[in-house]
Amino acid sequence: MTIDAPRSRPRRPFRRWLVLGVTILSYSGMFVRAQQQSPQQSLSGDVLRDGPAYWQRGRDHFRDGRYDDAATDLWKAVLLHTQTPPAQTYDVQDVFRLFLQCYVVRDRAADGLAFVAGESFRRGQDDMGRLYLQQALGMDPRNDAALLVQAEFGDAVDQSLSASTTAPTSHDNPFPGQTPEQLYEVASRQFSDKNYEACADVFELSCQQSGRKIGPSCANAVYCRNMLTDWGFNGTQFDRDMQTIATLVRTETAQYRFRHETDANQFVWQRATSPHPHMMLGYPVDPLLKRYVAESAAYLDEQMARLAHTAPTETALPSLPPGLPYHVHDDRQRFADERAADPHAKIRVGFVGSGFNSKAVLYLSQDMFRFFGREFEIHVFSFGPRDHPMFIERGMRGVDWRERVKSNVHFFHDCQAMKLDHIKAARFIHDQNIHILIEWDGYARQGERAQGLFALRPAPIQILHQEYLGTSGALYVDYLFTDQVSSPPSLQHLYTEKLIYLPNHFFSKGHAYQKEVREPRYEYQPVTRPHQLGTGSPQENRCLAPPDVGPTDVAFVYCNFNKFLKNNPETVRGWIQILRQVPDSILCLLDNPRDGIPYLHKFIHEAAGTSDGNSPDSFQPGDGDDLVNRVHFLPWEPNPFDHQQRNRDFCNAMLDSHPYNGHTVAQDALYAGVPIVTRSDGDDMSARVTTSANLVLGLSHLNAVHGPAQYVAIAVALGTNATLFRETRERLIGTALQRNPMHPYWDVARYVLNFESGLRVVWERFLRGQAPDHVVVEETADAARGTYDDKIRAHPPQGNRARRERAANDEL
Template sequence: MRSLGRDRGMCAWDDFARSSTDARLSLAQARSGQIPPFLLLSVPGMSAGEHRLCSELWTRDRIVASSAERARLDFGFDLTFRDKLRVGYLSNDFHDHATAHLLIEALEAHDRDRCELHAFSFGADDRGAMRGRLHAVFDGFHDVTALSDSAAAAAVHAAQIDILVDLKGYTRGARTGILMLHPAPVQVNFLGYPGTLGGDICDYIITDPFMTPLAVAADYSESFAYMPHSYQPHGRAALGPAPTRAEVGLPDAGIVFCCFNQAYKFTPAVFDLWCRLLDATPDSVLWLLASDRAEGNLRGEALRRGVAPGRLVFAPETTQGEHLRRLQLADLVLDTAPYGAHTTASDALWAGVPIVSCAGDTFASRVAGSLLHAVGCPELIASDEADYLAVALTLAAEPDLLRAAKARLWRNRPAAPLFDAAAYARSLQDLYDQMWRRRSSGGAPGPIWASKS
C-alpha cells in the first residue's frame, strides 16, 4: 500500500499509477481496516460507493469491538420535545485551525434561545486568540483530551447532549471510538471529513444538493441533512490591503495561477494540466504552498514536462490574516482532483479570486463546485479535464474576461449565501430542530431540508 501512503505528500510519483489498482484489490478482497478512509479520498478513479465500502471495512471490526462497552454503558436518553437543544461539537481543532476559522462566525450567530452549545475538545490548547474566541462562544467547554473513549462518551452523556456533531471524521487525531459508543441520541457528521463514516456511527451528514443529490444516497451510511446553499460555512474576516508582488516573491508581471492545497492532493494528471497552462501562458507562474518535502520533486516534475522550475513559486505558511491578504494577488486558483480545495477554496473566493474546479462524483471532489454555486459562479465548474483546461486557458488568454470574472465575484461577495454566517446559522438550527423532532417522535433518520433563511 506504499502508493497510497507517505509518498503522496512528497509528490514522489514513481508508482502513482498503482494506487487505484492497489486500493481496488484491497477492497475487493474485503481486507477489513487495510486502507484508512482518508487516504482513499485522493486516489483517482475511486467512486463514492468505493469510499463507503472503505469506511465500512475500516469500521466493521472496530464497531464489533466497541459493542460490549456500549452495552455496559447502556446510555439512556430523555427524548421529550424541548425548544432549546443542547448541541455538542466534538473535535481536536478548537484552536487556530481551518475548521475553527470556517465555523466560528456561524457558532457566534446561533440563536441562544433555541440552542445551548458545548465543545468536547481533545486537542492542544494553543492559548491563541481563536481558542479564546471559541471558549467564549460555547456555553460549556469540556476538555476530554486525557479521558478514554468511554470516559469521554460518559462526559457527553452527563452533559445531556441532544445532538453530537463530529468535526473530525477520519482526519488526523480523530476519535470515532467516542461516537461508536453513541453517547447522544442524534449524531452528525459535519465539515471536517469529506465523506461517509460508514456503519451506524452517525445518523446524518450535513451536505447540500450539489454535494450529494438524493440519487447518491446509497453511497452514504448517513441520511442527508441539506443546507439550502453550500454545506460549508465561511465568515467575513477582514481583508487587509494586498501586499506587493515583490513582497511575496512573485514577478512584477504575468498571470499568477495559484493552488494552496496541501501537496498530497496533487496528482500527475492535474500537474500535467498545470504545466500545459504554464506552457501556453508566457510569463505566468504557478504559486503553491511551501513544502520542504515536495518542492524538489515538483520542480523536477515541471522540468520533465518542459517547464522551467523557477516558474513554480512557493509561499511560506503564515497567519490567516496574512494568508487572506496575499491571496488577493492571485489571478486564478486551480483546483485539484479528485480531492479538491475546501477551506482554501472559500478563502480564495472571499479574497475575490475565481476558481476553476472539475467536479467528480465523490464528496471530496465537489466542494469547490458547491462553493462556486453559493457565490453565483457555476460557469467555473468544469465537466472534465479537457473542459477544466479550456476554461482556465480562456480566462488566462483573455485579460478582459478574467477581469470581468473577478469583478463579478467581487460584486457577488457581499450578498452571497456563502458568506452570510447569520443565515447559515439559522438554516443549521433548522436542521437540528428537524433531527430532534424526528428522534423524539420515534422516527428514523431520513433526508431533511433546511428552509432558506
C-alpha cells in the same frame, strides 16, 4: 494514524489495524468489462445462462461443502452479472467474496488468486493478471497453479514479477535482520518526523519483505510517495499505486465485509482495510471504495479503542461495561416526556472535536456559535489542548479562537483528561443529556482522542459536519450535513448516513465576520521591495521568484496552495497545458512539503517531453526547463490571516485540485477575490465543494463539468481574456463586500438559521419515533431575508451567550 497540516506537531504514527492478515485480492469491475466483450470464453457449452440461478446454486454447493462445484458456479455468476435483468440483480461483491471463500476455507487462497490471474490474462487484462499473480506468488512462491499461469502467459507477465515477490537481499536492505513488522514501526516513526522519503522506502521494504501480506505497509508506502509527488517516470508509478490501492480495498472488502444476517441494509466487518479513510480522499479511485474503507474503520473503531488498553499477551478484547453502547430508544420516551412537559424545552446540541484551538475547523466555523437561537443549548466537548499563550500572543497576534467559542456557548467542557478513555467520555457526554451530537473530527485527526466515542452512542442523534468531507461509513452516525451539489441525490449510495441538504452551501466560513481577515479590494496597492504583505499585484510580486528565473514581465499568475498530496499527474499535466497556452504566465505553489519539489520538477520534465509513456530509455526532452522556471514556491505562512492575504498578493486565479478540492484554502482564495477553476465531473463530496461554491457565487462558468480538457480551456480563457477575468474577479469581490443584506455565501448568521432548521427537523423525527431520513432544508422567510449589520453588532465575537441569556431571563 494522524494526518494533519504540516504546521501541526507530530502525533501518533499510522494506526495499527486489528489483524495483519494475508491479503487476498478481490473482484474488479475490469472483469465485468472484459466479459461483456467475450463471456462465451468461460461459459462455452453451458446451457444455463442465468446469473441469479448460478448464484443460488453456488451458495447451495458452498453450504453443502462442495467447494469445487461452488467455485465453478459462482465464477459463472460473476461473469453473467452484467447480463442479469435489473429485476433479478444481485451484488457481485457478495458473489466474488464467496468465490474466494471456496479456496480460503481449504487453505488454498493462492490457487484461487492464480485462477483469477489466468482468467485476467485470457481476457487481455494483463495488468490485473500480473497483480493477481503477484499476490498468489507472494503467498506461496512454489504454488503450482500460479507457476503454471506464469509459464502459460510468460510474454504477458512482467519479468520483474518473480523478483518482486522475494525479500530483498541484505545488500539492498538497510535494516538487515528486521522483520517486516519491525520495519513498519520504523517507517511509522519516520512518518511522524515528516521524513516522507525515508518512510516511503521503509514502508515499501516492509510491504515487499512480507510478500505484500502486510497491507498497511503497502498502502502507507503509496501515501508517502504521494506526499512527495514521487509518481515514477511520467506518472507510471502513480498509476501502479492507484491500482494497488483499488486492488487492496476490493480484496479486503471481498474477504472481510459481510452482510448482516438479519438486516440487509447493515454490514459487518472482520477487520479494517489497509488504506485509511483520510488517505482515500485524494485518490482518483471508485468513490464506492472510499465508502468501504470508511465503513471498515467505523465498524472497528470502538474495538480499536478497547484494543489499546489490552496487554500484549491478551488474546481477547475486554467486554464493554453494562449498558454500553447506549441504546437510542431508551431515552426517546424520557426526552418526549420532557418536551410534553415544556414545549419550549431547549434542544441540547453538543460539538465534539480535538481542534478547538488554532485549527482550520475553528477558523471557518467559530462564528457559528455567535448566532444560535434561544431554542438551542450549545455544549462543546473539547478533547484537544489550548494553544500556548506565546503562540497566541505572537503567532496569532492576540486572537484566541478557543476563547471566543467559550464566550458564545452555554457550556464548554474541557475533556482532555478523558481523551484516551472513550468509555469515560461517552458516559460524561451522555450524562449531559445531549440530544444531538456533532462530530468535528471525523478521520482528519485520529490519534488525538480515543477512537470509538461515537460508536458508544452517547447521544440519540449523531451527525458528521464540516471537517471530514466524505461518509463516516458508520451505522451509528445518523446524518451528514451537505448540499445537493456537493452530494447529488443520485449519489446517496456513497453514504451510510442520511443527508441533510442545506441551501446555498454546506460549508461554514466566517471570513466576512472576522475583522482580522482583510476585505478584498478591487485595486492593488503599490508594490514594495522587498515585498510587504498587502502590496503589489500578483504580476508584480511574481510569487517572490528570483528576478532571473522565469518571465520578467509576467502576464498572469495561477496558484494552487494545497498540499502536494491533493494533486496527481493528470492535474499537473493540465497545468502544463495551461502554462503553454498562456504566454508569460507562471504557477505559484506552496512548498508543502519542500522535499517534494525535486520530484515535482522531475515529473514536469518527463511530462513535457516525449516517450512511449513507460520507459525512461525512450524519453526525449521537451520544454521542461522553461516550464520548471515558470513554477515557483512560497513557504508556509503559520499566521492564518497573513496566509489568507497572500492569495490577493500572489494569485490571479486558483487552479483547484481534483478529486480533493481545496477546502479552507479555497475559502481563503475566494474571499481574497481570487476566482477558482475547478473540475465538476467527480462524484466525491470532497471533489465538489468548489463546484457548489461557484454556483452560489454566480461563477458557474468556472466549473469544468466536462472534465480535464474543459478545466484547461476555462483557465486559459481567464488568462488570455482580460475582460472575462476582470468581470469574474469583480463579481466575486462584490459578493464578499455585499452588505445589508450579506451575500448568502458569506452569511454565517443565515447559515446558522438553516443549520438550526436541519437540527430541528431531525430532532422532531426522533421524538415521533421515525427513523432517520434525508432532509432538504427549505429557507424560512427570516433566513432568506439575509443578515444586516445591526444583527452582527448585536452578536459580537467576544459576547457571553450564557450571561446574556441569564440576564434576559432575569428581566422576564
